[in-house]
Amino acid sequence: MKTKEFKIKLSIGILIVCFLGVSLLFNEFKEEEPILPVQGQIGEPRADDVWMISRMVAAESRGEPFTGQVAVASVIVNRVRDPKFPGTVNGVIYQPWAFSPIMDGAFWSVAPTENHLKAARYALNGWDPSYGSTFFWNPATATSKWVWSRRIITRIGKHVFGI
Amino acid sequence: MRSKNIVIWLLIIFALGIGGALWFTQANKQAQASQNALEASYQNHFFNLIENTENLDVLLGKTLASNSERQDIITFVTVWSLAEAARTNLDSMPLDTASMMRSNQYFAQLGDFCYSLAQKLAGDQEISDKEWEKIRELHQENRTIHKELRALLGLVQEKQLRLGSLRNMNNEMTSESREMLDGFGKLDERLQNEVPTLTYDGPFSDHVVNRKPRGLTGGNINKKEAEEIALRFAEKINKSGGLTAKITGEADGRIPSYSVTLQSKDGVQPALVMGISKKGGHVVFMLDVKEPSRASKVSVKKARERAEKFMSELGLGTFIETGHIIEASEIFINYALVQDNIVIYPDMIQVVVSLDSGRVSAYDTKKFLLSHTRRNLPQPKLTEAEARERVNKNLQIEDIRLALIPLGNLEEELTYEVKGKIGEETYYVYINTETGLQEKILLIVETPQGSRSI
Missing domain, CATH: 1.10.10.2520 (Cell wall hydrolase SleB, domain 1)
Structure with a gap:
């Protein structure tokens, strides 16, 4: 029975890892690169x-x-x-x-x-x-x-x- | 045990499948919403384009019927802003660049021309019969454009054509989208063939766009001579010794030129690139191709002195600094020619000095080569004291001098340049020495990097 419990835990683990992986993948698209400092005021268009x-x-x-x-x-x-x-x-x-x-x-x-x-x-x-x-x-x-x-x-x- | 395992795995696969399908539907919905939003934006611009041409038609007609110059000024300025709006609408649609260039020019010139007429009226000048004839022609032209655009809109309204389908990566096209693109193409072609060149007092006038350089004096030079000129120029900025010059290209633009690249033999010194005009062998521009550093080891004062020395050694005349701006670790300095103690603003030269090395790192003389000529300047009718009377009473005058300024139409006007302050802000006001009228006002914005005039 212990192995069964382990397997369930393992599969839940895999699911979580998969889920995290997928969401990480999406986060990568959203990741912002540092933008160079830009100041715009009147006279500096x-x-x-x-x-x-x-x-x-x-x-x-x-x-x-x-x-x-x-x-x-x-x-x-x-x-x-x-x-x-x-x-x-x-x-x-x-x-x-x-x-x-x-x-x-x-x-x-x-x-x-x-x-x-x-x-x-x-x-x-x-x-x-x-x-x-x-x-x-x-x-x-x-x-x-x-x-x-x-x-x-x-x-x-x-x-x-x-x- | 085995069957239970299989059940668990099936469940996992099932869950992943459901999740994937949900995600896919969601992503698909998102993509569709984005596409529809884009389509809405395209159609918004199309409808605005048509509405703007409609209003342009009405306004142009009104100027032809009007007998009030005061009202005409307002109408002409409104035509200018609507024509510019129409140009923006056109540029926001997914058309071929090839099939919208003439249409763009039409709207730009229509607005610009009407603006120049408003300026004429504001300066108490009359609009000539020839110019009214142009307005009549442009009015007719505008009506035709409006009709053609309405016909094309039918494709959207009746045949559900989506403007988003006009351009795609694999050039697949329905007959409707073909028809729409051809329609815009034909409109552009017709304008190309039917609308005459427009010469008037504005920056988009054909004579300004196709201007010929005035300052290109001298005979033609060959490649060898161009290389020698480049090497001699390098000496002026202390880049002599061990440099080799090579022609790396030719350019066939307004100022036909050779591109010369200077490379040090040891490869340590960074290369310079220069454009040398084929006629007269003038240095059109020079660029140091070294990656800029952030270090500033040289003071602004020292850098300006270096540039001044460089300018005096050029032998092109006397120049005066008219402003500078620091960008990264370089200082860009503007110089204008001085003739008979008058600042000649059209004849500008730009010099860049590196605040890292203290060397002259770039040079541009295109404006000077385009406009320079020995001018016969008139004696000012207005005295300096009279000019002081002509400026806004709130302006605290700090300085006044004679300056020749460029107008939008390549003409030049002799003015008094009055520098003054209202509160904390500095303004330059230009008073025509002939008429006493105010020609232009510039606001000077002081920043830590230098000053800009707007």
Whole structure:
């Protein structure tokens, strides 16, 4: 009888472990990564822009040279100034289906490095190694054939930049 | 004993199965709710887009019927805000970027154009017959857009098309979603073909968007020369010795350029990247690609002195600092050209000094290259004393100087820049030296990192 009791206890134990395991799995999704300190007060609206652009840079230009990262950031800034695109940084970044890191959620899970933040700051201050581009794509992974109809401005690392 | 064991295991499996099914139903419900909420948001924007174009139609019609300039000012400013709202609605729908660029531009320019007309009226200027003709055209265009959007809305209202189905990962499409996307595509194409270029006094005007650089002087240079220019420039920021320059790319933008990368032979010194214009061999920008450190070993005063020395050695003219901001361990300093003791704001150059190394770590001269030219500046009609009279009585004037400021339409205006305080807040007020009218007000926000003007 002792073994039977043991087995019941064991199965309850297994159940609890399973339950804990499953809930742990869910907690993992909810786990928040530390967010870099961002202060936004009147006159410092760019703090939010740096936060957003650095995330997009981190998600879109992994392994790219620093100039390429500034270029990706400046594409976002160039769009804001172009009447053909939304008029704010958040408008450009969150435009439905415009950027794949928003669609696959990488935008929220990346951890931007100092360089990504620096790239965002430089682009917002006017540095533009993309020379006015409003599109960039990676020829190896680009799914849309349409982008190739754009005028190519320059190439940096794995990315092609165009308008 | 065995059978009891089996019963226990069956129970466990049964419990897990029930749990799994419950979880699945719950997750499925959650996913559906999220999708529906998203669909509601899309449709909300679609309905707003249509309502906004409807109101734009009414307002544009009213300006054509109106005989009151005062009321026109209000109507034109309202058109601007509604057109911007319509643009936001359009940008919030899951369409193809390709098929909404011209439509976006249409709304942006419609608003911007009407805003420029409101400014004209506010400045006691008349709207020309040509401009009224443009308003008539835009009114007609807006009516057509409204009709086309209404027709597309029919797909949602009668055929239960969900906007969420317009875009999906595997490009599967129903005939209705195809029809909707094509509809927006055709609208965009029609605007591309039918709407003429709009030239007016606003930042989205075609002549501003397609501006040509004024400051690109000199003949064309070759790659070898570009490398030499880059190396000589590196000497100016004390990065000489053991550097090699290599052309790493070319750019075919507004300022056609060579990209030059400078690398130290030993690989210890971090690399510099520069853009050198093909015409004239001007350094368009320079970037130190080193990862920034958090250390600040150099005082702000020292860093600004370093930047000042660098600017005077460039040989581009006399410059004055117009503001700086500290970001991470770098200080960004803005310089404006000074000509005949007048601050030329359009001709701006930015210099970054590292507060870690005290070196010039970045440089950007794009604005200067786009706008610089030797200007014939008029004698101010208004005296300084008269300008002081023109500002708000509550402003405690601290400083006044002549400044050439850029307007949204690439034009420039000679003004008195009056710096003053109201309470704790600092303002810059710009008084036109010709008309005595107030052109612009900037609020200066002081932060520990520097000051910003907004």
